[in-house]
Amino acid sequence: MIDMRDALRAAIAQAGWDRDPPGDPATAQAYLALLGTLYATGRRDLPLGRLLEGHVDAVQIVGRYGTIAQVARLHAALAAGAMLGVWNAGLAGEPLILADGRLRGGKSYASGAGVLTHALVTAQTDEGNRLLLVDLAEAPPAIDRDWWRMTGMQRSETHQVRWEGAAIDAAAAIGDPEDYVREPYFSGGALRFVAVHAGGVAALCDRTRDHLAVTDRAGDPFQAARLADLYNLAEGAAGVVRRVASGWFDPGDDARLLRVAAARLAVADAAERAIALAQQSVGLAGHFRDHPLAATLTDLAVYLRQPAPDAQRLRVGAAVAGGALVPSL
Numbered sequence: 001m002i003d004m005r006d007a008l009r010a011a012i013a014q015a016g017w018d019r020d021p022p023g024d025p026a027t028a029q030a031y032l033a034l035l036g037t038l039y040a041t042g043r044r045d046l047p048l049g050r051l052l053e054g055h056v057d058a059v060q061i062v063g064r065y066g067t068i069a070q071v072a073r074l075h076a077a078l079a080a081g082a083m084l085g086v087w088n089a090g091l092a093g094e095p096l097i098l099a100d101g102r103l104r105g106g107k108s109y110a111s112g113a114g115v116l117t118h119a120l121v122t123a124q125t126d127e128g129n130r131l132l133l134v135d136l137a138e139a140p141p142a143i144d145r146d147w148w149r150m151t152g153m154q155r156s157e158t159h160q161v162r163w164e165g166a167a168i169d170a171a172a173a174i175g176d177p178e179d180y181v182r183e184p185y186f187s188g189g190a191l192r193f194v195a196v197h198a199g200g201v202a203a204l205c206d207r208t209r210d211h212l213a214v215t216d217r218a219g220d221p222f223q224a225a226r227l228a229d230l231y232n233l234a235e236g237a238a239g240v241v242r243r244v245a246s247g248w249f250d251p252g253d254d255a256r257l258l259r260v261a262a263a264r265l266a267v268a269d270a271a272e273r274a275i276a277l278a279q280q281s282v283g284l285a286g287h288f289r290d291h292p293l294a295a296t297l298t299d300l301a302v303y304l305r306q307p308a309p310d311a312q313r314l315r316v317g318a319a320v321a322g323g324a325l326v327p328s329l
Contacts, residue, residue, distance in 0.1 A: 004047070004048070004051070004115050004155055004156075004157060005083070005115045007045070007048050008048060008051050008052065008055070008083050008112075008115060009081055009083060011041055011048060011052050012052070012055060012078075012083065015037050015052075017055075017056075017059070017078070018078050018079055018081070019079065021059045021063065021074070021075060021078055022034055022056045022059055022060060023059075023060060023063045023064075024060055024063065024064060024185075027249065028245060028246050028247075028248060028249050031245045031248055031249075032242065032245050032246065034056065034192075035191065035192065035195040035241060035242075035245055036195075037052075038052060038053055038056070038192055038195045038196050038199070039195045039196065039198055039199040039202075039238065039241070040199060041196065041199065042195070042196035042197065042198070042199025042200050042203070043199035043200070043202045043203045043206070044199075044203070046153065046196065046199075046200050046203070046295075046296065046299040046300060046303055047153050047154075047155035047156040047299060048155075049196035049199060049200075050111055050153065050156045050158075050193070050196065050303060051083075051085065051111060051112050051115065051116075051156060051157075052196075053192045053193050053195075053196050054084070054085035054086055054111055054112060055083055055084050055085060055116075056192060057085075057086045057120075057189060057192065058084035058085055058086045058118070058119075058120040058133075059074065059078070059084055060185075060189075061086070061120055061131065061174065061175075061179075061180070061185075062074050062084075062120065062133060062174055064175075064185065065131065065174050065175025065176070065179045066133075066174050066175065069171075070133070070171065070174065074133075077117070077118065081117070082117045082118055083112070083115065083116045083117050083118070084116060084117070084118045084119070084120060084133075085110075085111055085112040085116045085118075085119055085120070086119070086120045086121075087107040087109075087110040087111075087113075087119045087120070087121045087122075087161065088107070088121070088122050088180065089107060089108045089109040089110075090107065090108065091105065091106035091107055091108045091160055091161075091162070092108070094106045094162065095124055096121060096122070096123040096124065096163070097123060097124045097125075098123040098124070098125045098130065098132065098168060099125070099126075101167060101168060101169075101170070102165045102166065102167060102168065103123065103132070103134070103139065103163040103165070103166045103167075103168045104163055104164060104165055104166075105123075105162065105163065106141070106160060106161055106162035106163065107121060107160070107161050108147075108160050109158055109160075110143075110158065110159055110160065110161045111156050111157065111158040112156070112157055112158075113141070113143045113145075113157055113158070113159040113160075113161050114143055114145070114157050114159070115157050116136060117135070117136055117137065118133055118134060118135055118136060119133075119134050119136055119161075120132070120133050120134075120174070121134055122180050125177070127177045128177030128178055129177055129178055129180065130173050130174075130175075130177055131173070131174040131175055131179055131180050132168060132172045132173055132174065133172050133174055134166075134168065134172060135172075139163065139166035139167065139168060140166075141161035141162055141163050141166075142161065142162045142163075142164070143159050143160075143161055144159055144160040144161070144162070145157075145159050147159060147160045150302055151298045151301070151302065152295070152297075152298030152299040152300070152301055152302035152303070153298075153299050153302040153303055183257065184256065184257055187257045187260060187261070188248070188256065188257055188260050190260055190261070190264055190306075191241065191244060191245065191260050191263060191264075193303075193306070194240075194241055194260075194263050194264050194267050195241050196303070197237070197267050197268065197271055197300070197303065197304065198234075198237040198238050198240070198241050198267050198270075200271060200296060200299070200300040200303065201233055201234045201237045201238075201267070201270055201271050201274045201300075202234040202237075202238065203296045203300075204230060204234070204271075204274045204275065204277075204278045204293070204296055204297070204300070205227070205230040205231055205233070205234040205274070205278075207278070207292045207293040207296055208226070208227065208230055208277070208278045208281045208282055208286075208293065209227055209230075210292065211281070211282050211285070211286070211291075211292070211293060212227070212281060212282075223281055226277050226280060226281045227281070229273075229277055230274055230277050230278065230281075233270040233271075233273055233274045233277070234270075234274065236266070236270055237266070237267045237270040237271070240262075240263045240266045240267055241263060241267065244256070244259045244260055244263045247259065254324070255319070255324050255325060258315070258316060258319045258324055258325055259325070261312045261315055261316050262316045262319075262325060264306070264309075264312055265309070265312055265313055265316060268304050268306075268309065271300055271304055272304070275297055275300060275301060278293060278296075278297065279297065
């Protein structure tokens with residue numbers, strides 16, 4: 001846990017996001033630069049990429065919906081080393097509720113629990129679902145670390161958290177009710193984790209290539225063919241992200257959210273194929289826990305399990321049938 005805390009703080013500082021927080025990009029060039037950082041981080045370390053993407057999401061949300069004073073406090077906290085994440089997934093039977101200034105209930109799939117300094121959570125209030133920026137030092141939750149028993153992404157520290165009457169200041173409320181699900185930011189934000197996924201596909205190519213070179217097997221024609229396929233999958237995944245980001249700011253574009261959904265599907269499909277190819281290329285050696293490929297295989301397989309993939313596929317298919325999405329060069 002300590003090494004991930006240090007790694008996340010270093011990644012934020014390396015990107016310059018402690019001094020210049022990643023707000024909503026205003027140009028395609030800025031958007032590509034942000035996604036490029038997430039891609040490179042995922043290529044190096046998928047759990048770290050997951051936490052860095054959550055940090056970006058939380059910082060952007062506060063910058064978008066917070067007051068001038070709240071944004072100023074956020075910038076000061078970031079300069080002092082704050083690390084943020086978004087905890088939205090409900091905990092079955094224990095919804096997170098803010099009443100009379102007290103926070104009760106929990107969240108599931110809380111990535112970075114025990115690592116982050118602040119969490120942006122959605123909580124039920126008398127006004128509806130509200131965003132709260134919780135200082136985790138002032139209102140620490142109970143963390144259930146026994147729940148996260150996964151084959152991959154263990155280092156993302158994704159746990160269940162619970163509060164039992166923690167006092168929450170009124171200044172913690174960010175924006176208006178239901179701001180969290182406002183479009184195009186809610187659905188469009190998926191392109192951030194898709195960029196991290198694409199970095200994971202590139203990592204499979206990198207680590208398979210390195211293994212074959214070290215074992216002097218890269219010259220085998222079957223292995224060379226697999227490397228060619230891995231390269232094309234990785235390049236295709238990155239290209240899909242790049243193209244969607246480049247067109248995000250096109251005026252009058254009603255299909256940009258559909259293209260994000262299509263990109264999510266395309267990169268996930270590329271990743272599934274790349275996992276199979278990497279396993280075929282490296283064989284049993286790649287499943288030893290200390291092999292450089294092993295963590296990437298399991299981390300990416302788990303990270304790809306984003307919610308409602310079938311709904312996304314149906315949505316994209318309907319858009320193609322209706323002419324809203326048309327292939328082009």
